[in-house]
Structure formats: structure tokens, C-alpha cells
Amino acid sequence: MILISYLKEIASGTWSLLVGLGITLRTLLKPTVTVHYPHKQITMSPRFRGHTELIRNAETGEPNCVVCMMCEKACPSRCITIEGEKKQGAKRKTLTKYELDFTSCSLCGLCVESCKFDALRFSHAYNLASMRKDDYRMDLLNEKKTKA
Amino acid sequence: MLEFLSQEPIRLGLFILGVIAFVGLNAAYLVLLERKVAAWIQRRAGPYEVGPWGLFQPLADIVKMLTKQIVLPNNVDPLIYRFAPAAVMLPAVMGLMTIPFSSTLVGRNINLGVLMILAFGSINVVATMLGGWASRNKYSILASARIVAQNVAYEIPMYLVVIAVAMLTRSFDLQEIVRLQAGPFWHWNIFQLHHNPLMPLSFVIFFICMLAETNRAPFDMYEAESELIAGAYTEYSGMAFGVFFMAEYANIVLGCSLMTVLFLGGWQCPFGLFPGLHWFLLKLYGLICIVVWIRWTYPRVQFYSLLNLSWKILIPFALLNLVLTSVMVKIL
Numbered sequence: 001m002i003l004i005s006y007l008k009e010i011a012s013g014t015w016s017l018l019v020g021l022g023i024t025l026r027t028l029l030k031p032t033v034t035v036h037y038p039h040k041q042i043t044m045s046p047r048f049r050g051h052t053e054l055i056r057n058a059e060t061g062e063p064n065c066v067v068c069m070m071c072e073k074a075c076p077s078r079c080i081t082i083e084g085e086k087k088q089g090a091k092r093k094t095l096t097k098y099e100l101d102f103t104s105c106s107l108c109g110l111c112v113e114s115c116k117f118d119a120l121r122f123s124h125a126y127n128l129a130s131m132r133k134d135d136y137r138m139d140l141l142n143e144k145k146t147k148a
Numbered sequence: 149m150l151e152f153l154s155q156e157p158i159r160l161g162l163f164i165l166g167v168i169a170f171v172g173l174n175a176a177y178l179v180l181l182e183r184k185v186a187a188w189i190q191r192r193a194g195p196y197e198v199g200p201w202g203l204f205q206p207l208a209d210i211v212k213m214l215t216k217q218i219v220l221p222n223n224v225d226p227l228i229y230r231f232a233p234a235a236v237m238l239p240a241v242m243g244l245m246t247i248p249f250s251s252t253l254v255g256r257n258i259n260l261g262v263l264m265i266l267a268f269g270s271i272n273v274v275a276t277m278l279g280g281w282a283s284r285n286k287y288s289i290l291a292s293a294r295i296v297a298q299n300v301a302y303e304i305p306m307y308l309v310v311i312a313v314a315m316l317t318r319s320f321d322l323q324e325i326v327r328l329q330a331g332p333f334w335h336w337n338i339f340q341l342h343h344n345p346l347m348p349l350s351f352v353i354f355f356i357c358m359l360a361e362t363n364r365a366p367f368d369m370y371e372a373e374s375e376l377i378a379g380a381y382t383e384y385s386g387m388a389f390g391v392f393f394m395a396e397y398a399n400i401v402l403g404c405s406l407m408t409v410l411f412l413g414g415w416q417c418p419f420g421l422f423p424g425l426h427w428f429l430l431k432l433y434g435l436i437c438i439v440v441w442i443r444w445t446y447p448r449v450q451f452y453s454l455l456n457l458s459w460k461i462l463i464p465f466a467l468l469n470l471v472l473t474s475v476m477v478k479i480l
Contacts, residue, residue, distance in 0.1 A: 010461060017446070024445040028188045036196060 044124040049107045051100060053123040054140050063141065064119035067093040071111035071120060077104040080111060095141060102128075102136040163255040167244045171237075174401050175394035176206035182440050189444045216386035224383065225282040232279030233384070233391040239268035239275075240398035247405045248323045250415045250425040261322035262310060265406055266303075269361065272399060273299040276363075276370065279392070280380030291379030294451065295370040298360060301458040302367075306357035308466035309350045312473040313410050316343050326414030333418035338411040343480065344473045346465075351411045353462050353469070358403040360458070362396065364439060366446040367454060374448075404435040 035042055044050070054063040067084030079101035084093040112120050130136065152158065180195065180202070187194030195202030220226060243265040245255035258264060273295060280292035316337060317325045329336050338351045360367040371379040381392050408414055408431045415428040449457070 020445050021441065024189045024441065027191060028185070028441075030191060032188070032193050033191045034193060036193065 044126065048122065048124050048126070049109065050123040050125040051102050051105065051107075051128070051138060052111060052120050052140065054095075054098060055119050055121055063095050063098075064117050065095045065098065066117050066119070067095055068117065070114045070116065074110040074114035076108065076110065077101075077106060079104045098140040100138040100140055102138055103133060160255065163245065164241070167241055167255065171241060171244065171398040171401065172394065175397040176210060178397045178400070178436065178440075179209065179393070180206050181437075182443070185437075185440045186444045189441075210390075213387050213390035218386040218388045219383075221284070221383050223284045225284075228278050228282035229383075230388075232275050232282060233388045233395075235275035236272055236279065236392055236395040237398065239271045240395060240402045242268045243402040244398075244405065246322060247402070247409065248326055248414060249428050251323075251423070253425060254323060257321065257323045259319075259321045259324075262314065262320045262325075262406075262410070265402070266307065266310065269399075269402075270299075270303070272395070273361075276380050276392075279384070280370070283380070283383040285382050287376045287378075287382050288380050291370040291372075291376050291382075295363065295380065297451075298363075298367065298369055298454060301455050302357045302360035302462075305353055305458060305462040305466040306361065308463070308470050309354045309357070310410070312344065312350055312466075312470050313337055315470075315473050315477050316340060322409050322414075326409055326416060329413040330416050330423070333413065336411065336413040336416070336418075344469070344476050346469045346472055347411075349465065350469045351407075353466055354407060354411065356457075356462065358407060359439065359442065360454070362399040362403050364396075364400065365443040366449050368448060369451055369454060372448055400436060400439055401432070404432050404439065407435055408432050 054065060056063050065082075065084075067082055069082060072078075072080045072082050081097065081099040081101070082095070083097035084095050086093050107122075109122070112122065128136075153162065183205075184194040184202075195205040198204045198208045220229065246258055246261040246264055248254040248257060276295055277292040280288035280295070283289075313325075314320055317328050319325055319328070325337075333339065338347055340347050344350075363370055370376070371381065373379075376382070381389055384392060405428075408428060412431045412435075414431075415423050415425060417423045417427050
């Protein structure tokens with residue numbers, strides 16, 4: 001009886017080893033799932049949260065923001081600084097400065113939620129590494145300065 | 149000129165040079181193969197940046213290894229510490245000197261070639277053990293203890309299998325063993341079923357023992373990084389570590405060469421046509437691919453199961469194989 005169980009154990013062990021080899025062989029022949037990152041980049045999913053960006057009017061290119069200050073008040077980390085002015089003849093205030101301090105932003109999204117004028121959304125930027133802290137004081141109004 | 153080159157000492161010197169170059173090239177590119185296969189099994193791409201498809205990655209690795217400082221820690225045994233990396237390379241190069249790559253391409257064919265390779269193969273264990281012992285590091289010493297227990301356990305079934313093969317061929321001469329396997333593939337030792345029906349099994353036993361002797365996963369107990377940092381190599385840096393690393397691959401090449409010669413007919417063609425070096429290399433690299441494939445499939449075994457596998461399964465079967473072979477050789 002001991003001999004039979006001994007041989008059975010060897011047989012089942014050998015079979016399980018062969019099954020394992022089969023699995024890795026099949027995986028080896030499948031295409032890779034990773035991306036050669038700096039050369040190729042994947043598109044982010046629609047709900048990806050990068051840093052926030054201003055939504056602009058499609059025709060004039062001006063931001064939809066009316067400087068109501070709701071986002072600045074909603075921010076729990078106080079990383080949003082807004083300045084605006086009332087231009088002569090204009091119906092609403094115009095944005096002159098929108099600074100996002102990304103070093104303390106936790107991407108909680110309260111600013112986006114609090115915006116009643118459809119002026120703020122999450123960008124899909126994720127290449128945000130930098131050696132300098134200043135790079136994370138993002139000027140959202142002049143978007144050239146923010147990193148894509 | 150050719151007259152001069154064919155003089156025996158010159159020819160041997162050139163052959164040693166060639167074998168060392170072959171070993172170095174193999175070590176460099178088997179590392180790349182290893183990393184590529186590992187990547188493919190994990191559905192990654194592997195090294196990709198240096199050269200096309202990462203083909204020059206080994207060169208970058210070598211430059212990195214050579215330019216790093218070799219640190220000599222306090223309280224190590226300086227002589228043995230420096231001697232161990234050199235000694236670990238020696239047996240593989242010595243072994244490859246007597247492996248018949250083709251009917252003419254062989255360093256020095258001696259009539260006890262198998263014995264010589266096995267005898268020098270043991271030096272590899274001693275060298276690794278010395279390296280670990282000289283390091284004055286508790287991880288290294290644990291690794292040394294493990295490698296001795298492991299290699300003693302696995303040398304026994306390996307030698308028992310080799311004895312069975314020697315009974316069949318009635319020779320320890322590697323060139324003679326290959327010559328006896330001439331013709332189609334059912335003349336190879338692995339398929340000599342009418343002499344011994346357990347011949348494929350003894351091939352498997354030899355393969356498992358070869359994995360354990362060269363300390364390859366799943367039997368890499370002496371380098372178990374989750375338990376022993378880098379085992380016997382913990383204190384080695386730069387090219388001193390690099391040589392140990394090369395020796396691992398050199399020993400795989402030697403082990404697979406020996407398996408090709410003993411079981412798969414060496415440089416003989418499976419259809420009996422155009423025997424030569426290419427068939428030897430084809431079989432050799434086929435076996436090496438299997439070794440790499442096994443490494444990235446199985447997790448490391450426990451030390452107890454490692455010894456149990458040898459003493460409770462491999463040795464009884466190797467003994468059975470030996471007895472059966474001797475009976476069949478006597479009767480037939």
C-alpha cells in the first residue's frame with residue numbers, strides 16, 4: 001500500500017509539473033501586454049484624474065470661468081489661487097490668474113464638483129515628473145507653462 | 149603556418165582560448181536569453197533599449213560590471229576570497245576541453261572523459277563553498293552549508309545514471325560514446341529501450357540532477373534571495389560577482405553538453421545525414437532553452453523537499469535503473 005501511494009504521489013507530482021510547464025509555454029507565445037513607455041503611450045481612460053484644467057469657450061478660446069471663487073473655497077488643501085477683474089462693458093468678471101499648487105493637491109475633485117459654470121475639469125496629463133518644485137505651481141490660464 | 153598551428157601545445161592553447169571565448173559569449177547572451185524568456189513568460193518585452201531588440205544589452209552589462217569597484221570587506225580571508233571566483237570558472241572550462249563538439253573539433257579526447265568532467269565538476273562546489281566561507285557573512289556561510297548538502301545529495305543519482313550509460317556503451321570515452329550512437333535517432337542512448345526500458349527515465353533523472361548541480365532554479369537554494377540576500381555571493385561586487393555569474397552559465401553549457409553527448413547522440417544527426425557541429429549546437433541550445441523555461445515556471449523548493457526528492461525518489465529510481473541495466477546487459 002505504501003508503495004502504491006508513493007508511486008501515485010510521484011505520478012500526480014510529475015503531472016502537475018507538466019501542467020505548469022504547459023501554462024508558461026502558452027503564456028510565452030501570447031503577445032506582450034506592456035507598452036514601451038517613452039516611445040509609445042497609451043491614451044488615458046475618460047475618467048482619469050490628472051491635474052485640473054480650465055474649459056475654454058470653443059469659439060473665442062476664453063475660459064468659461066467667471067471668478068465666482070467657489071473652487072478656491074471648496075479646496076480643502078487651499079491650493080487654488082484665483083484673481084479676476086471686471087472689465088468695462090463686460091457682463092461678467094474675467095479671469096486674470098488661476099494658479100494650482102499641485103504639490104498639495106490630492107486630486108479630490110471638490111473644485112470640479114463645486115464649479116457651476118462648467119469651467120473646470122480633470123486633464124489627462126500624467127507625465128508630471130520634475131526635478132523642480134516650481135514646475136508644480138501650475139498656471140492654468142497660460143497653459144503653455146503647465147506641463148502636458 | 150598551418151603546420152605550426154597544428155602542433156599539439158599550440159593547438160591546445162588555441163582551443164583553451166576558444167573555449168574561454170565560447171564560455172564568455174554564452175554567459176553574456178544566455179543572460180539576455182534568460183531575461184527575454186522571463187519577460188515573455190510574464191508577458192513583458194524584456195531588454196529593449198540597447199541596440200535592436202536589446203541585442204547589445206550584454207555588452208552594456210559587461211561594461212557596467214567591469215567598471216565597478218571590487219570591494220574587499222573587513223575580516224575576510226583575502227586569499228580564498230580572491231581565489232574562489234577563479235576556481236569556480238576552472239571546472240567548466242576544463243570540462244568543455246574534452247567535450248566532442250564534432251568528430252574533429254575536440255580539445256583533447258581522453259578515454260576517461262566522463263569521469264574527468266564529473267571529477268572537475270565537484271571543484272565548482274568546493275569553490276562556491278570557499279567563496280561563501282571566506283566572506284565572513286552569516287548568509288554566505290548558510291549558503292555554503294546548503295550547497296554542500298545539496299550537491300552531495302544530487303551527485304549520487306547523477307553518477308548512478310552515468311554508470312548505467314557507461315554499462316550500455318562500455319566506454320568512458322565521450323567521442324566513442326557519440327560514435328556508438330551513429331545513425332537515426334532511435335540509436336541514441338535515450339531511446340535504447342531494447343537495452344533498458346528505463347532509459348528515458350534516466351535521462352530525466354540526469355536532467356534534474358544537472359539542474360541541482362548547477363544550482364539552477366527551482367534548486368537555487370544557495371542563492372535564495374528571499375532568505376539569504378545573494379547567498380554565497382553576498383559580499384562579492386563588480387566583476388568578482390560577474391565571474392560567479394558567468395560560471396553559473398558556463399556550468400549549464402557544460403551540463404547540457406554532457407547530456408547531449410551521453411543521451412542525445414552528440415553531433416550525430418537524427419536522420420543519419422550530415423552529422424556535425426550544427427547538430428551538437430542545436431541539441432545543446434534546445435536543452436538550455438528547456439533549462440531556462442523550467443526556471444521561470446517553478447518556484448524555489450523548500451530545502452527539505454529538495455533533499456527528499458533526491459534521497460527518496462531519485463536515488464531509488466537510479467538504483468533500479470542501474471540494476472535493470474546490468475541485468476539486461478548481462479542477458480542480452
